[in-house]
Amino acid sequence: MLDITRLTDALTAGIPELLDAHAVPGMAVGVCTPTQVLWSAGFGTTDAGGRTPVGTTTMFSVQSVSKTYTATAVMIAVKQGRVALDEPITTYLPTFTVRTRFEDRPERKMTLRHLLGHTAGFTHEAPVGSNYVDGGESFDEHCASISDTWLRFPVGHHYEYSNLGIDLAGAILQRVYDVPFHEFVRRELLAPLGLTRTTFDQDAIAAEEDRAIGHNPQVPHLPVRIPMVPAGGIYTSVDDALRYVQFHLRDGEKVLDKELLATMYRVPFPAPGQALGYGLGVQTSRWEPGVVVRHHGGGGFGFLCDVGWAPDPGVGVVVLTNSVDHPLTGRESLAQRIMREVVESTAASVPTASSTTATPAAPTHRAPVPASEAARFVGEYISRGASLARIRSEAGRLVWDEGGDDDPDQLRVTGRDEIVRENDGSATYRLLPGTDGAPAYLQCLDDGSTWYRNDRPGTAGPPLEARWHGSYNVRVNGSTVLTVELGVEDGASHLTVMGVRIWLDQIGPGLYSSGDGEVLDLTRTPPTCANIPLHRDISTT
Known part of the structure; x- marks a missing residue:
């Protein structure tokens, strides 16, 4: 058994201080190997100012980590032969339509692979039931309103994170099996793994007594029931979450075939040379010190969390919190710090590739192109969360200026549509055309993330009144x-x-x-x- 006593002693002493420093009511943390829970513990209370302590069976909303459970449930349906990843979704949802300005009948081109891999073109929110307005609408009403949304890009063009595709995948399971989505997941995934403290069932969640309450100082009134059930509706405890991680570390046990798990982890429509990025309901990234980790984070309605597992060293980490106003999840998160400590404590070398771990191929760099070609990259680009970057020419070279950086990243043009951002781990990007053939997107070849070209429209029509x-x-x-x-x-x-x-x-x-x-x-x-x-x-x- 891996000895992580020193780490867990430090966490036991330090986490209460972190909770106090960031006004986080409660947290549950755990570490596992494929066969053992090395450590799990609860800290703080289930509610801001409350008296009920968080335990290892206390249920937390894990928000978008729900997507990994939903995707796993879809893969079980694939195993059972009830759905196919590359069949048009209209086979299962024959009345579904969606609005677009790019192509005719896009719903006939969408597949479950597009939905689970966030490449269908959907925006993030639906008109009914969203992260902004919850009027108590049902999951079915939420899904029906997706037809009234507009696609952001043509089906399959690139990756863009969205709740809506995952929710439609859940609706497909519900229709194909003729049982509520939460019941299908309980029967086919949760029950076989013994996950008695995990559920998508909104009624069961609302009635649960040992449940953390979400905390957001900006939003005092947070609902428990949400209509985006497959995309963000699951509650689980740290011990159950660790058991779910072990299911993945143990290659699916008897619930899911190893080959289907590999399909789930694989980026469905990768950019050239891309291996890391978003697969089907799960992200694959490289965490320090060079460990490839399958993971997903979740945030919203007063909760933030991280769940991840590294197949090569065989380690899983879970961090659950009932607050959104802290830096303990996301980039440079507590989960990443714990993973680093555990991996380093093994004193084992970390392989760069294995049968379960994909390693990005080195991009093919062509000879430098003329300056006239480099001008194609100049412009403004917007990414998720309204982040803005400007590519401009400076002293004969291209630079990447993000938020008025004092030291903008240097760019090296390596092809007509390819640049390398030299100060950002040598990340490689390529220009993607829009429907008119002009450059419209800038895609990172390392993880598939996309920046949108924010050009002033040439023929914008009449201005806003x-x-x-x-x-x-x-x-x-x-x-x-x-x-x-x-x-x-x-x-x-x-x-x-x-x-x-x-x-x-x-x-x-x-x-x-x-x-x-x-x-x-x-x-x-x-x-x-x-x-x-x-x-x-x-x-x-």
């Missing part, structure tokens, strides 16, 4: 969390969020597409962008 100009707020369950601006500059319409100006191009009466592929819909009351309501009243109540 003055009555739409001004400030709007974005609310989560009635509490203001963000303010955006609509306006016009030199005849071109734009939306500004977190200081980032995103150009708008009219695509129909009262409809505008944004630089990052979303749609501003002024025909709705209130108007929406990416299906998120924009409220004219900018009060904070």
Whole structure:
């Protein structure tokens, strides 16, 4: 048995201080190997200011980690021959449609592989039941409203994270097996693994007494029931989450074939040379000190968590919290620090490849291209969360300037559509064309993430009418969390969020597409962008 006593002693002493420092009510943490739970513990309380202590059986919402459970359930259905990954989803949902400006009948091109791999083109939120407005709608009502969304890009064009594809995958299981989604997952996945403290069942969650309560100082009223069930609705305990991780570390046991798990981990439509990135419901990344880790994070409705497992050293880590206002998950997270400590404590070399671990092939670098070709890259690019990067020419070289960096990254052009970001671990990017053939996206070949070209539209049509100009707020369950601006500059319409100006191009009466592929819909009351309501009243109540 791996001895991690020194690490767990340090965590036992240090985690209460972290909770106090970041006002986190409670946390549950655990470490496992394929056959043993090395350590698990609960800290703090189930509620802010509460008295009930968190234990290792306390259930937490793990939000988007739900996607790994949903994807695993789909793979079980594939094993049983009830669904196929590459069959059009209209085979299972014959009445489903979706709106697009790119192609005819896109739903007939979508497959379960697209849905689980986030390459179907969906935006992140639906008009009914979202991370911003929860009116108690059902899962079925939520899924029905997906037909009223607009695709951000053509089906299969690239990867873009979205709740909606995962929710539709759950709806397919529900329809094919003619049982509620949560019951299918319980019967085929949770029960065989003995996961009695894990459920998608919203009624069971609401009735559970040993359950952590989400905490968000910006949003005092957080619902327990949410309609995005397959994408974010599961609750689990740290001990059950570790048992689920062991299922993956043990190659699926008898529940799922090893070959189907390998399919689940594999990036479905990789960029050239890409091996790391998002597979089917699970992310594969390289964590320090060079360990390839399967993982997923989750955040929302007052919870943040990380669940990950490294197949080569055979280690799994789970960190669950009931607060969103802290730096203990995500990039450079507590889970990553724990994984690093455990791996280093084995004093074993970490292989760069194995039968279960994909290693990116080295990109093929061609001879430098003329300066005229390098100019194709110059422009603004937007990524998830309204992050803005500018590629500009400086002293005869291209640089990547993200947020006004004092030391912008140098770029090396290695092909007509390929650049290497030299100061960012030599990450390689390629330009992808839009439907008109012009450069429209910048895709990272290392993990598949995409930046959207934010060019000022050349033929934008009539600008936004003055009555739409001004400030709007974005609310989560009635509490203001963000303010955006609509306006016009030199005849071109734009939306500004977190200081980032995103150009708008009219695509129909009262409809505008944004630089990052979303749609501003002024025909709705209130108007929406990416299906998120924009409220004219900018009060904070």
